[in-house]
Amino acid sequence: MTTLSEHALEAVSTGADVTASEAALRLLRRDIVSGALAPDSKLKLRVLKERYGIGGSPMREALAQLAAQGLVQQSSQKGFRVPPLSAAHLLDITRSRQLVEVEAVKLAIEHGDADWEDEIVTSYHLLERLYHRLRGAERPDTQEFETRHQRFHRALIAACPLTSVKDFCDQLYTQATRYRLLLRRYGFTREVVLAEHRILMQAVLSRNKTKAGKALNSHIAITADVLLSELADRALRRPAAKTSKGPRARTKQPSKSRRKTK
Amino acid sequence: MTTLSEHALEAVSTGADVTASEAALRLLRRDIVSGALAPDSKLKLRVLKERYGIGGSPMREALAQLAAQGLVQQSSQKGFRVPPLSAAHLLDITRSRQLVEVEAVKLAIEHGDADWEDEIVTSYHLLERLYHRLRGAERPDTQEFETRHQRFHRALIAACPLTSVKDFCDQLYTQATRYRLLLRRYGFTREVVLAEHRILMQAVLSRNKTKAGKALNSHIAITADVLLSELADRALRRPAAKTSKGPRARTKQPSKSRRKTK
DNA sequence: ATGCACATTTTTATCGACAAAACCTGTTTT
DNA sequence: AAAACAGGTTTTGTCGATAAAAATGTGCAT
Numbered sequence: 001m002t003t004l005s006e007h008a009l010e011a012v013s014t015g016a017d018v019t020a021s022e023a024a025l026r027l028l029r030r031d032i033v034s035g036a037l038a039p040d041s042k043l044k045l046r047v048l049k050e051r052y053g054i055g056g057s058p059m060r061e062a063l064a065q066l067a068a069q070g071l072v073q074q075s076s077q078k079g080f081r082v083p084p085l086s087a088a089h090l091l092d093i094t095r096s097r098q099l100v101e102v103e104a105v106k107l108a109i110e111h112g113d114a115d116w117e118d119e120i121v122t123s124y125h126l127l128e129r130l131y132h133r134l135r136g137a138e139r140p141d142t143q144e145f146e147t148r149h150q151r152f153h154r155a156l157i158a159a160c161p162l163t164s165v166k167d168f169c170d171q172l173y174t175q176a177t178r179y180r181l182l183l184r185r186y187g188f189t190r191e192v193v194l195a196e197h198r199i200l201m202q203a204v205l206s207r208n209k210t211k212a213g214k215a216l217n218s219h220i221a222i223t224a225d226v227l228l229s230e231l232a233d234r235a236l237r238r239p240a241a242k243t244s245k246g247p248r249a250r251t252k253q254p255s256k257s258r259r260k261t262k
Numbered sequence: 263m264t265t266l267s268e269h270a271l272e273a274v275s276t277g278a279d280v281t282a283s284e285a286a287l288r289l290l291r292r293d294i295v296s297g298a299l300a301p302d303s304k305l306k307l308r309v310l311k312e313r314y315g316i317g318g319s320p321m322r323e324a325l326a327q328l329a330a331q332g333l334v335q336q337s338s339q340k341g342f343r344v345p346p347l348s349a350a351h352l353l354d355i356t357r358s359r360q361l362v363e364v365e366a367v368k369l370a371i372e373h374g375d376a377d378w379e380d381e382i383v384t385s386y387h388l389l390e391r392l393y394h395r396l397r398g399a400e401r402p403d404t405q406e407f408e409t410r411h412q413r414f415h416r417a418l419i420a421a422c423p424l425t426s427v428k429d430f431c432d433q434l435y436t437q438a439t440r441y442r443l444l445l446r447r448y449g450f451t452r453e454v455v456l457a458e459h460r461i462l463m464q465a466v467l468s469r470n471k472t473k474a475g476k477a478l479n480s481h482i483a484i485t486a487d488v489l490l491s492e493l494a495d496r497a498l499r500r501p502a503a504k505t506s507k508g509p510r511a512r513t514k515q516p517s518k519s520r521r522k523t524k
Numbered sequence: 525a526t527g528c529a530c531a532t533t534t535t536t537a538t539c540g541a542c543a544a545a546a547c548c549t550g551t552t553t554t
Numbered sequence: 555a556a557a558a559c560a561g562g563t564t565t566t567g568t569c570g571a572t573a574a575a576a577a578t579g580t581g582c583a584t
Contacts, residue, residue: 046534058569060536068327077280077281077536100427164332322567
């Protein structure tokens with residue numbers, strides 16, 4: 001009964017969640033963002049309870065919280081689901097980030113002090129170092145890489161004085177990560193990724209608002225650009241598929257038939 | 263479906279909540295926004311259960327959801343509180359709205375069609391009509407006025423294609439309402455309020471992005487301007503207070519000593 | 525097959541009970 | 555007097571049980 005739960009909880013033992021619902025929140029978010037829980041799949045309470053070894057109440061609490069952040073869909077008496085991925089949504093959050101986060105970084109440049117600059121340099125360095133350490137490993141630690149990546153992007157806008165805006169950027173960042181992680185399959189060199197971020201860092205540290213804004217703007221666009229064009233290519237390459245509807249991402253996969261557990 | 267894009271929950275009057283936690287969410291939000299539950303007061307589960315006649319689990323679910331939206335504060339093993347009001351927070355959300363909502367209305371102007379314009383006119387008309395109907399009443403229906411006010415402000419940016427941004431505006435709007443309702447005490451004529459909104463409507467309907475942006479920008483500023491200057495005046499009128507720090511509004515009000523209810 | 529009523533199974537949402545943690549409130553100790 | 559302690563009380567967070575609703579299956583008639 002507890003074997004599965006121990007397994008799951010052990011993986012995140014670093015984060016000292018005092019509360020079961022906090023643990024549930026973290027684990028659930030991780031699994032949704034990483035794709036371990038497939039987009040558009042149903043989140044049955046019984047399954048989640050078993051998966052994380054946590055009771056129904058804290059589980060629902062975590063689900064409710066994630067629903068408020070848009071990482072879970074909730075419909076009134078029909079439970080919860082993982083929000084589907086779609087080209088429309090990807091474009092929505094991409095453009096929203098371009099609108100908001102670019103302004104945020106400009107404000108950060110305006111208000112940032114030396115500590116702000118230091119944290120940018122530090123977090124970039126940590127990203128770079130992880131890359132060098134992992135270049136030999138065949139199974140890179142995606143989790144740690146993601147942590148450092150987020151730290152770097154937070155650092156860029158950390159000096160923006162508008163807390164609400166920064167929190168919103170955080171939310172959009174998390175949403176975008178769901179899509180960005182899909183790019184892993186399209187063979188991306190970490191060298192290219194690092195160069196991208198170095199350029200971005202330099203643009204911000206130059207304290208030229210226009211330049212930094214443009215750099216961040218195009219950086220944010222990368223995920224959508226690559227992913228949507230890849231999808232278009234795949235759609236075009238598939239001879240059987242009818243591509244009359246354009247490069248629209250599909251919202252529903254085969255949905256593996258649910259087996260009874262007897 | 264109640265994710266972040268819960269544009270369906272606005273109909274507070276016809277609130278046929280299928281679920282207890284939905285009812286709890288609505289009631290709790292109303293009481294926090296209206297100030298019926300005092301800022302910085304503790305939200306004890308037992309009290310809330312009795313107040314709304316709802317069990318602990320759906321109550322906590324609603325609290326968790328509101329916490330994710332910033333309308334409730336949660337600390338790990340010490341329960342929930344109503345977030346305090348402060349000049350700093352008011353300025354934060356005011357400037358954030360100026361940054362985001364102004365861009366949203368510009369995008370709405372860019373994309374808006376005839377239906378968009380119609381809904382703006384309609385919602386303004388409904389606001390105006392309620393005013394005329396209520397000018398005689400000694401106890402105006404604040405709840406209904408708020409509903410129509412929100413509908414009007416939503417209408418302005420409804421044509422903005424970025425759903426995430428609109429949802430964020432919604433959140434900030436709700437936050438700002440907590441402060442705006444404080445202005446009721448500072449004797450505000452509804453005539454002035456209506457004129458303000460008519461000007462705003464006309465600026466938006468002129469489809470001049472710059473003009474509309476400026477109108478919305480200053481409209482958003484009103485609450486903070488009036489409230490902070492009133493607070494400064496009150497501070498100045500108090501002989502004991504030392505105002506050496508300049509006309510900066512203080513972040514902490516007298517905080518009426520919390521008496522035990524015993 | 526298609527649709528429809530109805531029975532069965534699964535899932536959701538809710539309540540009450542319980543352990544652990546926080547919180548008083550005097551009392552003792554330094 | 556301030557800090558430390560021990561007690562009892564309140565409050566939080568969690569679980570399991572349960573009713574209501576949805577989903578699924580089945581037989582039957584079109």
